[in-house]
Amino acid sequence: MAKARTKSEASAGTADLTMVEAVGQALARALEEDETVILLGEDIGVDGGVFRATDGLITRFGADRVRDTPLSEAMIGGLPVGLAAMGFRPVAEIQFMGFIYPVIDQIVNHAARLRTRTRGRMTCPMVLRAPYGGGIHAPEHHSESMEAMFAHIPGLRVVIPSSPARAYGLLLAAIRDPDPVIFLEPKRIYRAAREAVVDNGGALPLDRCFTVLKGADVTLVTWGAMLKETLEAAEILAGDSVEAEIVDVATLKPLDMDTILASVSKTGRCVIVHEAPLTGGFGAEIAARLAGEGLMHLVAPVERVAGWDTVMPLLRLEGRYMPSAERIVAAARRVLEYA
Amino acid sequence: MAKARTKSEASAGTADLTMVEAVGQALARALEEDETVILLGEDIGVDGGVFRATDGLITRFGADRVRDTPLSEAMIGGLPVGLAAMGFRPVAEIQFMGFIYPVIDQIVNHAARLRTRTRGRMTCPMVLRAPYGGGIHAPEHHSESMEAMFAHIPGLRVVIPSSPARAYGLLLAAIRDPDPVIFLEPKRIYRAAREAVVDNGGALPLDRCFTVLKGADVTLVTWGAMLKETLEAAEILAGDSVEAEIVDVATLKPLDMDTILASVSKTGRCVIVHEAPLTGGFGAEIAARLAGEGLMHLVAPVERVAGWDTVMPLLRLEGRYMPSAERIVAAARRVLEYA
Amino acid sequence: MSIVASFEIAHTRVLGPDGKVEGELPPFARDRDALVALYRWMVLTRAFDAKAVALQRTGRLGTYASGIGQEAVCVGAAHAMTPDDVLLPSFREHGAQLVRGVTMQELLLYWGGDERGSDFAGPRQDFPVCIPVGTHAPHAAGAALAFKLRDEPSVAVCIFGDGATSRGDVYEAMNVAGAWTLPVVFIANNNQWAISVPRPAQTAAETLAQKAVAAGFEGLQVDGNDVIAVRQATTEALDKARSGNGPTLIEALTYRLGDHTTVDDASRYRDDEEVGRHWKEEPIARLRSYLTAAHGWQKAEEEALIAACAAEVEDAAESYLAASPEPPEAMFDYLYEELPADAARQRAAMLAQE
Amino acid sequence: MSIVASFEIAHTRVLGPDGKVEGELPPFARDRDALVALYRWMVLTRAFDAKAVALQRTGRLGTYASGIGQEAVCVGAAHAMTPDDVLLPSFREHGAQLVRGVTMQELLLYWGGDERGSDFAGPRQDFPVCIPVGTHAPHAAGAALAFKLRDEPSVAVCIFGDGATSRGDVYEAMNVAGAWTLPVVFIANNNQWAISVPRPAQTAAETLAQKAVAAGFEGLQVDGNDVIAVRQATTEALDKARSGNGPTLIEALTYRLGDHTTVDDASRYRDDEEVGRHWKEEPIARLRSYLTAAHGWQKAEEEALIAACAAEVEDAAESYLAASPEPPEAMFDYLYEELPADAARQRAAMLAQE
Numbered sequence A, B: 001m002a003k004a005r006t007k008s009e010a011s012a013g014t015a016d017l018t019m020v021e022a023v024g025q026a027l028a029r030a031l032e033e034d035e036t037v038i039l040l041g042e043d044i045g046v047d048g049g050v051f052r053a054t055d056g057l058i059t060r061f062g063a064d065r066v067r068d069t070p071l072s073e074a075m076i077g078g079l080p081v082g083l084a085a086m087g088f089r090p091v092a093e094i095q096f097m098g099f100i101y102p103v104i105d106q107i108v109n110h111a112a113r114l115r116t117r118t119r120g121r122m123t124c125p126m127v128l129r130a131p132y133g134g135g136i137h138a139p140e141h142h143s144e145s146m147e148a149m150f151a152h153i154p155g156l157r158v159v160i161p162s163s164p165a166r167a168y169g170l171l172l173a174a175i176r177d178p179d180p181v182i183f184l185e186p187k188r189i190y191r192a193a194r195e196a197v198v199d200n201g202g203a204l205p206l207d208r209c210f211t212v213l214k215g216a217d218v219t220l221v222t223w224g225a226m227l228k229e230t231l232e233a234a235e236i237l238a239g240d241s242v243e244a245e246i247v248d249v250a251t252l253k254p255l256d257m258d259t260i261l262a263s264v265s266k267t268g269r270c271v272i273v274h275e276a277p278l279t280g281g282f283g284a285e286i287a288a289r290l291a292g293e294g295l296m297h298l299v300a301p302v303e304r305v306a307g308w309d310t311v312m313p314l315l316r317l318e319g320r321y322m323p324s325a326e327r328i329v330a331a332a333r334r335v336l337e338y339a
Numbered sequence C, D: 001m002s003i004v005a006s007f008e009i010a011h012t013r014v015l016g017p018d019g020k021v022e023g024e025l026p027p028f029a030r031d032r033d034a035l036v037a038l039y040r041w042m043v044l045t046r047a048f049d050a051k052a053v054a055l056q057r058t059g060r061l062g063t064y065a066s067g068i069g070q071e072a073v074c075v076g077a078a079h080a081m082t083p084d085d086v087l088l089p090s091f092r093e094h095g096a097q098l099v100r101g102v103t104m105q106e107l108l109l110y111w112g113g114d115e116r117g118s119d120f121a122g123p124r125q126d127f128p129v130c131i132p133v134g135t136h137a138p139h140a141a142g143a144a145l146a147f148k149l150r151d152e153p154s155v156a157v158c159i160f161g162d163g164a165t166s167r168g169d170v171y172e173a174m175n176v177a178g179a180w181t182l183p184v185v186f187i188a189n190n191n192q193w194a195i196s197v198p199r200p201a202q203t204a205a206e207t208l209a210q211k212a213v214a215a216g217f218e219g220l221q222v223d224g225n226d227v228i229a230v231r232q233a234t235t236e237a238l239d240k241a242r243s244g245n246g247p248t249l250i251e252a253l254t255y256r257l258g259d260h261t262t263v264d265d266a267s268r269y270r271d272d273e274e275v276g277r278h279w280k281e282e283p284i285a286r287l288r289s290y291l292t293a294a295h296g297w298q299k300a301e302e303e304a305l306i307a308a309c310a311a312e313v314e315d316a317a318e319s320y321l322a323a324s325p326e327p328p329e330a331m332f333d334y335l336y337e338e339l340p341a342d343a344a345r346q347r348a349a350m351l352a353q354e
């Protein structure tokens, strides 16, 4: 533990990190500050995770706390429920979101309702991390975005960072949260950019959207890796003197609709962008709320720019599947046509 | 087989059936007309299913075609994929929707994409049946409504009947469909009413909503058991001289938005009713489309009357969880206030 | 060809169906009081079961899964545990929960459809009933890992049915428990039926105990209608787990004398003759015969015990029936430690509806 | 205490690491041509693997999972099958797919990110590669059930890794296959590693073959670097399945000589010394030694065979690289037999974007 403490002091400063490094930093910080934090997953130990998110952690914190598991996703979903009920804060990793489905049973039937069904006697402060999304030319089943399935489950939080600093702050918040959190990491931007991250243990709120660009003409709502294309779209629109406001949802559940409504009440126009298939995607929930409480602000139809309702194609066609800046711009221009 | 044929002729007429009997009738018809149809599930054989949907089928069609499985839901989801790829039409039963989650992996990763990933070389004409929803005072984990999770999966069809005749016609269509279908049976109305069902093998379309009540003032959109409360609400509204139009979605995926849009273009008002939790429920998709292509028809905010975003409570409180006719009426009155 | 591994499945029994000693009597079982304690728990469990079924039949309880005939598995297993161990029951182990200190009123509340029933005043670390078959097995591995990491002597005891042994998550949990040498005891409560599916249709494995072979640890069979054998086998497995030697799977052979639940009608799929045969093996009469023969158990004692149990059950049922209703907003109040704004608005909307 | 069940796990090998006969040579293996055929498939598989890795390194293929070192498992198993059997491979069994008649161009298309690669012109009933570990095991049970219901002599052969044996669905599939006596052969391709997780960390079971004990059917070990032993064990298991005697689990002991995939760096978690040791056991040199010693295999023959394989691989790579791109709307065109109106609108929107 002495070694860990030294390391902690050393790393208390600011560093330019990629998102995957920021995830690792947050995990290290959590392991350091709270001895009930336990990491588990496939290949997270000596290998440091297939994306290196846990690189070096087994050396610093030992194989008891950074545990390679057998290849058993249902178990990886369920064992943490037992650990959490007994006072630990497990952070489990599913290697790719395409392999997360066997975990859903444990999340719906146990993790998300342990507090409710025992009237608070038992709680489940576990975090389930998984890289998700397309665009890295990964093999079949490695590129899906199924956040909407989780956002429908009562009792859960669903969090998706879009930058290194938000990854750090949101993951720390997720680990400290007293209830179960699904933390989905947009792997396409794991190494896309570096950002200054202050390793001071500062968490970000888990019930707030982030307005990442101010603008008065149209609201662009997105999360995760699609923030990149959305920012690009905003830049193209700026060339036409259109000022886009961009909201990074970050925490899908519970949804901070107030921030989105405030923006749309100003712009009257909204384009929602996500990578997951359109139908039943989480964009539907946001658009539905705009059709409800937000209706009177809308001057134009709500557009959703999303993945097609198709199976995520293999790498050759994945570029044609994912929303592009051009598609976002085109949607924005359509909604701007309304007076 | 001689016996089966006799039975078939005898039952070719019309009978007043409950929904669960209509399900059994459709299964029997399918077993009779197509020898590649195989039923499998827990307790569907001698026991006839815990709701008796398969009552008597093992006697008529034998234990080879009406198969009790071991207690293995992931297998019940996956084995039919192999059977279907080899030319059968398996109809698998999950005993209650609360136990369906281990099946999702097989549905997303295999059933719904077998055709796509083999470019049509292999197909997966399987049906997955499951009773769902609350209101029968069943034990914990027996009353959930998670249709939205399935409606988000590309390559799938999601079908929910709301009456005996629709159960018969839609289930036959689902079994004959060349692609995988999730068929969710609202168990609260399994025995709620009888309806004349003609056992003539007539299927209903899997891409069509049903307008079950005509009206010009407000569109009520619903599916499954909630049709009951929605009809009650319409009756209450009729007392105020409000004519509600009711659309029974029936097939959630692919969604027949045209029928809903046509109705809303007439009424300008829409209330969507479902039992599943509000956030991320399938009502969001419908409301989102109204906020998009339907926006210009709307004269009032789209209301969603849904289950709360809570864990489905145990039986004592389930009545307070589920949407009531009163809640639907109140929502309709709110949207009618807009001019 | 060479043989690279071999395995044997042992079966133990102390009392035969007629109550005669067939095996070796373990030390604890030489004590009359100890045996009477086990006997009383079994009698109480059966009385509770009967009352619960009666309450359901009269519309005052939800669907209920009676454990009649399986009292020895539940009582024997739970009685071997220390207070610091953790029980992870399935949904038919009322007897085990009672022995652990869950009150009958709590059990009735739960089965009556009130979540407060799972907020045990007694064994606060014990898990609530698990309805989705076998899904609690990974929790047992997790709890056991917690004990191991904290270097605590506690053991997780996970009970599930014969049907549950076909579930992948039970296998995954056993496998990780073996791989990590976790302090957990798995008990397969083999009552021969999973609703209408008889044990041989569930698996081609000759015994359920051998499921442990796949996970690399010991599996054994015990006569599950012999509370002495169950208690002893559990004690040995607990000791082994506590001393760092990992998990054990105990297959307890018993029989579901009743319907699957109050909404089931077992006569649809099994004949009375089979049930009748198994009545001759049931655990309560068996121990009573032994107590009578070996320890002079008296008719008066028997009557007093039955009357006391009946009174306890009646008391519990009365306080259950008298319990004040839970406010509906409770469904929001335990969803998260702090209710998010979004859900808080729904809570308000629900209350405004009154 | 009595013993109620006992099990033994057998291990077979014909050729030792040095190519000397240690076991009993099965009849087919007395034929030089038969052995040369197996040898050629293994050499071709390795050449294909090397080419695929090279294509990936130069950006012309996606992530690829090399099967180097495991050729005997793939070739031995597939070679024992009849055309009407069905192969359900995992993602590293290129050799098995080649023997079955999948073309190298098809394999490259698939790994190059083009779904057309799974539309096999050859074995149209064989399943495509399965990436989600172990999820194809239930399909094997389903295919086997189809054969059984149709009274066909076909058998489903499902290959998966050591890691996959920890998955619940593999267990569930094996369990139902046992319970229903299905004609299926499960082959655990035990290459000692699941990415960075070594076999002993995967399970406490001494052998993977004993996983079959839990499912109630025979499990056995075979030297997976000995193509003769693999072929023979598979033949016997196929015969057994074909004659109605149900499933077998074959654990084939081999070694993953390469990285997990082209994006893996195995030196992070295992040392060269271990890999070096296993190079001495690899299957191609082993059979070559035997062919040379027992059948006078000549240097010239060897060179001709290697050149022929290299040419075949080059040809395949060239036609792969020359394949016309698939139109993007293909992602809609195989979604359903008939595209629903809703999706058809999206398809049109995608095309309108050009």
Ligand SMILES: Cc1ncc(C[n+]2csc(CCOP(=O)(O)OP(=O)(O)O)c2C)c(N)n1
Binding pocket: B042, B071, B073, B095, B099, C092, C131, C132, C133, C134, C160, C161, C162, C163, C164, C165, C191, C193, C194, C195, C256, C260
């Ligand atoms: C995962 C799951 N599938 C199905 C059910 C419905 N169900 C309840 S109990 C039961 C049979 C359980 O059999 P077994 O494990 O032997 O336990 P027993 O009821 O005999 O105590 C079934 C199928 C369920 N509760 N959970």
Ligand SMILES: Cc1ncc(C[n+]2csc(CCOP(=O)(O)OP(=O)(O)O)c2C)c(N)n1
Binding pocket: A042, A071, A073, A095, A099, D092, D131, D132, D133, D134, D160, D161, D162, D163, D164, D165, D191, D193, D194, D195, D256, D260
């Ligand atoms: C269900 C699932 N979990 C995780 C992965 C990521 N992954 C791919 S291969 C692999 C290891 C597989 O090991 P093994 O079964 O031994 O097969 P091998 O790679 O050695 O051939 C893992 C963890 C996956 N593809 N599927």
Ligand SMILES: [Mg+2]
Binding pocket: C161, C162, C163, C189, C190, C191, C192, C193, C194, C195
């Ligand atoms: Mg049972």
Ligand SMILES: [Mg+2]
Binding pocket: D161, D162, D163, D189, D190, D191, D192, D193, D194, D195
């Ligand atoms: Mg391996």
